[in-house]
Amino acid sequence: MTMESEVVRYERTGPVARVTMNRPEYRNAQNSAMTYALDDAFYRAAADDEVKVVVLAGAGDHFSAGHDIGSPGRDVDVSFERRAGLWWDHVGKPGGESRYAREQEVYLGMCRRWRELPKPVLAQVQGACVAGGLMLAWVCDLIIASDDAFFADPVVRMGIPGVEYFAHPWVMGPRFAKEFLFLGERVPAARAQELGMVNRVVPRDRLAAETTDLAERIARMPRLGLALTKKAVNQAEDLMGLRTGMDSVFGLHHFAHAHNAEVGGDSLAGHDARSMRSPR
Numbered sequence: 001m002t003m004e005s006e007v008v009r010y011e012r013t014g015p016v017a018r019v020t021m022n023r024p025e026y027r028n029a030q031n032s033a034m035t036y037a038l039d040d041a042f043y044r045a046a047a048d049d050e051v052k053v054v055v056l057a058g059a060g061d062h063f064s065a066g067h068d069i070g071s072p073g074r075d076v077d078v079s080f081e082r083r084a085g086l087w088w089d090h091v092g093k094p095g096g097e098s099r100y101a102r103e104q105e106v107y108l109g110m111c112r113r114w115r116e117l118p119k120p121v122l123a124q125v126q127g128a129c130v131a132g133g134l135m136l137a138w139v140c141d142l143i144i145a146s147d148d149a150f151f152a153d154p155v156v157r158m159g160i161p162g163v164e165y166f167a168h169p170w171v172m173g174p175r176f177a178k179e180f181l182f183l184g185e186r187v188p189a190a191r192a193q194e195l196g197m198v199n200r201v202v203p204r205d206r207l208a209a210e211t212t213d214l215a216e217r218i219a220r221m222p223r224l225g226l227a228l229t230k231k232a233v234n235q236a237e238d239l240m241g242l243r244t245g246m247d248s249v250f251g252l253h254h255f256a257h258a259h260n261a262e263v264g265g266d267s268l269a270g271h272d273a274r275s276m277r278s279p280r
């Protein structure tokens, strides 16, 4: 039941599908190839009647360092088959049009699509869960973190108000969301649990086993009951403004990209993976 692919692994054991981001040499930085491979994996898990629960994991020492802004596999100028929405291909389009079409598709569109997967999805998080990595954890229903995990969104350094999937005030509360964004500092797993952003914190060497155990216990519930329950809570979050809030912030996010491009010629304000990683 194992399908090896370059950037995402898919395996099923009993009722649990395990989807593993597999670019450990780049701390699972998310390029478009990975985004579309994740989408394939989630689609497969959703369609498979044998699968009741899905686990999203990252190979190696880190869950995800975020969007790929500097690895050799960076593919921002590559066309992929459109699937999350109906936005046209971003490649070859001028300025903000390219950025907007691309980010609607691979960030906002894909993340919303995955959040709607009608089976419980558990994030299994170790090490770094940073910026674009947060989006991957946040679209999951439960987050199980190891005691060495940390969470951060440092993109205010780029002059940008948070990652594209702007769930911050809903997953950690508005007061702490401001601190999280203003400082961009690492928040340890234990603190993230206090804030309600993480369900459980377990020792690193127990992470996979504890996550699998939880997934198997959830999998004993009836499939439709789980799907309706997930939908019920997601609808409640949307009634609390998650979806519309995110849409409004997506405009601010793109204003920030455009401002950076206008004053400096680069939508990321001159930052790359190295400068974003350096401590301040």
Ligand code: ZN
Pocket: 103, 164, 253, 257
């Ligand atoms: Zn962006």
